[in-house]
Structures are given as C-alpha cells and as structure tokens.
Amino acid sequence: MLEFVWPWFLIVLPIPLLARWLPSAKPSSDALWWAQSQHLIQHQDKSTSYGQSLLGKSFLWLAWILLVIAISRPTWVGEPTQVTPSGRDLLIALDLSGSMKITDMTLNQQTADRLQAAKAVLTDFIDKRRGDRIGIIVFGTKAFLQAPLSFDTKTINQLVQETQIGFAGQRTAIGDAIGLGIKRLEGKAADQKVLILMTDGANTAGRVQPSQAAAFAASQDVRIHTIGIGADSMMVRGFFGPKEVNPSSDLDEALLKDIASQTGGQYFRAKSTEDLQRIYQQLDEMEPTPSEDVWQRPVTSFFHWFALLAILNFGLSLVANNGYYLSKRGRT
Known part of the structure; x- marks a missing residue:
C-alpha cells in the first residue's frame, strides 16, 4: 500500500496554475522613453512566442508533479508480519x-x-x-x-x-x-x-x-x-x-x-x-522471557526515485525547449 509521510504537501501541486491565472504586470510606456524600446519589445515578444514548446512544457509540468510527490515522501508499506x-x-x-x-x-x-x-x-x-x-x-x-x-x-x-x-x-x-x-x-x-x-x-x-x-x-x-x-x-x-x-x-x-x-x-x-x-x-528448550507479539510492516521509501525522475524531466524540458527555439530561429 502506497502512503505519504507528508501528504499535506500535495496541496502545492496547483500553484503553477494559480500563478498563470494571476494578472500579469504591464509596464508603463510613459515611465521611460528610449528610441530602441520598440525594437526590444518586439524582440522579447518574438522570443517568448517560440521560447517553449508543448513537449518542453509537458516535461516541465511532469518535473513539478514528481518533485512535489518526492517531497511528500511516498513509501510502500508491505503486509504486516508477526x-x-x-x-x-x-x-x-x-x-x-x-x-x-x-x-x-x-x-x-x-x-x-x-x-x-x-x-x-x-x-x-x-x-x-x-x-x-x-x-x-x-x-x-x-x-x-x-x-x-x-x-x-x-x-x-x-x-x-x-x-x-x-x-x-x-x-x-x-x-x-x-x-x-x-x-x-x-x-x-x-x-x-x-x-x-x-x-x-x-x-x-x-x-x-x-x-x-x-x-x-x-x-x-x-x-x-x-x-x-x-x-x-x-x-x-x-x-x-x-x-x-x-x-x-x-x-x-x-x-x-x-x-x-x-x-x-x-x-x-x-x-x-x-x-x-x-x-x-x-x-x-529453555523457556524464553515472556513478551507480547510484535507486528512489523516493511517500509520502502520511493523519495529518491521520484526526485531523480523530477530532475530528469526538468533536463528533458530544457533540451526540448532549446531544440524548439533553434528550429524556430532557423525559420525566421
């Protein structure tokens, strides 16, 4: 049976979604005028538009989910033995x-x-x-x-x-x-x-x-x-x-x-x-000291496996996004 040592930590899973729904701050155009500002804004918009691929986002989301699960300390608890x-x-x-x-x-x-x-x-x-x-x-x-x-x-x-x-x-x-x-x-x-x-x-x-x-x-x-x-x-x-x-x-x-x-x-x-x-x-045949039976359940921690998978998926997201950026840049 799979159990979590800190199950309450799973409540942070939707934080990236909540952050996405928050209104983004818009810079005021009256605060500073620069002759090259329009060019920078266009360049930023272009890089943002093709800076992340769907595959890269998927890997990043999976890395986040695995990291949260790892911190929640999943453990497999076996059948009790006497x-x-x-x-x-x-x-x-x-x-x-x-x-x-x-x-x-x-x-x-x-x-x-x-x-x-x-x-x-x-x-x-x-x-x-x-x-x-x-x-x-x-x-x-x-x-x-x-x-x-x-x-x-x-x-x-x-x-x-x-x-x-x-x-x-x-x-x-x-x-x-x-x-x-x-x-x-x-x-x-x-x-x-x-x-x-x-x-x-x-x-x-x-x-x-x-x-x-x-x-x-x-x-x-x-x-x-x-x-x-x-x-x-x-x-x-x-x-x-x-x-x-x-x-x-x-x-x-x-x-x-x-x-x-x-x-x-x-x-x-x-x-x-x-x-x-x-x-x-x-x-x-000497009589042992009387004592109550003890029930033990073998416990196996999966923390390190989920943490390693999270790191792997984060690395894959970087590779996917970098490849997507290079392909888009080559077309422009």
Whole structure:
C-alpha cells in the first residue's frame, strides 16, 4: 500500500496554475522613453512566442508533479508480519585454545577435532534461536568479542565458522571470558542474562580468577551454563603400539560445576558429538522471557526515485525547449 509521510504537501501541486491565472504586470510606456524600446519589445515578444514548446512544457509540468510527490515522501508499506521476540540475550563463550585441536570427536562418521564438532552443533543451535539476540565470545590466552549481540543469526553463524584454533592464544582464560560476558550483558533485565561457556580445559591464563568472576556474575544476575567437552578415552599410537589415554585429563570439571552452581546455571558433560547435540537441545528448550507479539510492516521509501525522475524531466524540458527555439530561429 502506497502512503505519504507528508501528504499535506500535495496541496502545492496547483500553484503553477494559480500563478498563470494571476494578472500579469504591464509596464508603463510613459515611465521611460528610449528610441530602441520598440525594437526590444518586439524582440522579447518574438522570443517568448517560440521560447517553449508543448513537449518542453509537458516535461516541465511532469518535473513539478514528481518533485512535489518526492517531497511528500511516498513509501510502500508491505503486509504486516508477526515477530515473537523472546527478549533473551544469549552469549556463547567458545574455547579456541590449543587443546581444542584434539581429534577425539566424530562428525559425519569421520574423525574430527573438538572445535569442528562444536562449530557444527553451534550452527544448528543458533539457527533455532529465532527471536533471541545471540553473541559470540572466543577465548584462549585472552578473551575477545567475536560477534556482538544480534538477531542476524546468519552472520553470527558465519563468524562462528571463521574461528580457528589459536586465534586467541594457546592457553585458557576462563575467568576473562566470564568477565567479558558480564560486561556485554550489563544493563539487561535479570531474566535475560545468559552465558553458555564451553571449554575442554582448566583456567591457565588471564587476569581474573574464574571463581571471582562467577561470584560477580551471580551478583549481576548472570546465569552461566558450562559445558565440558572432550572424550574420556581414545586410542593413540605409542612406541610399543596403540594405547588408551584420557584426552580430557586437563578438564577442570569441579571448576565448571562451581561456576554453574554459583550463578544458577547447569553443568553439562559432552564426551561426544552426540552428547553435545543433546546438550544444546536441552539448552534450546529453555523457556524464553515472556513478551507480547510484535507486528512489523516493511517500509520502502520511493523519495529518491521520484526526485531523480523530477530532475530528469526538468533536463528533458530544457533540451526540448532549446531544440524548439533553434528550429524556430532557423525559420525566421
């Protein structure tokens, strides 16, 4: 449906007609006498008589109409669409330390490292969080904001796929990641502050101790869900043949449980890609913050199109009048 932001401006459309109907001022012949005045008057009358063509006037009128319509700001308002936002702001802190390259996961029936499995599951999880604002924090030796809170899940997923092991350093700064998450969630409603922390190790770097960060998160009503990722056992080749090892021996489960407990969240253990998928399904089922449905109507402005057409028609009027003037002059 076409609407005008300033429809009242359309009342100026007939101004050129009104101006044409006004009586023209006639110069007094007694005011000034000049010997060449009669010649000038005749020349003026002649130039006026063939100075504008019908085509030029048409273009000029069309330019005026288009200009008035453009200033009235025409917009096309589309059909209303229903959006149901949950009101939840969800940050995901992803570990990119060196240990995430351990290949103790499977993906599409093939061996994969922990980061590959995490990215595959995260992509599906983020796609389902319609109506939520999602943000990504990556951490290693330091913590960085990879993607600010946004409804644009497509871009968020692209940024997740671009993450690589070692981008933030080889060690693990869990406390700094929590601190950055608290800062990015500052000023949000209490039931909106959710942080999902996924790591495969212990805190080995950073300026903030995880226990202190968790206590501060609890005081700021930030709920933290923690995920410990990594298999319990895997076969590796040794000097005397294959042997079984525990690739998650560095995982500090006690710390992750304490962080979740202090902040009212839950701790999850992902020993395989399937476990990780089930965990994110559980997280996906968290009840969103109740809110009223919002109806939105897409609006497209046509101001620039009408303005460009007005300028084009004004230029065409000048060209038409100039051509008409030259043709008439050539005949005289």
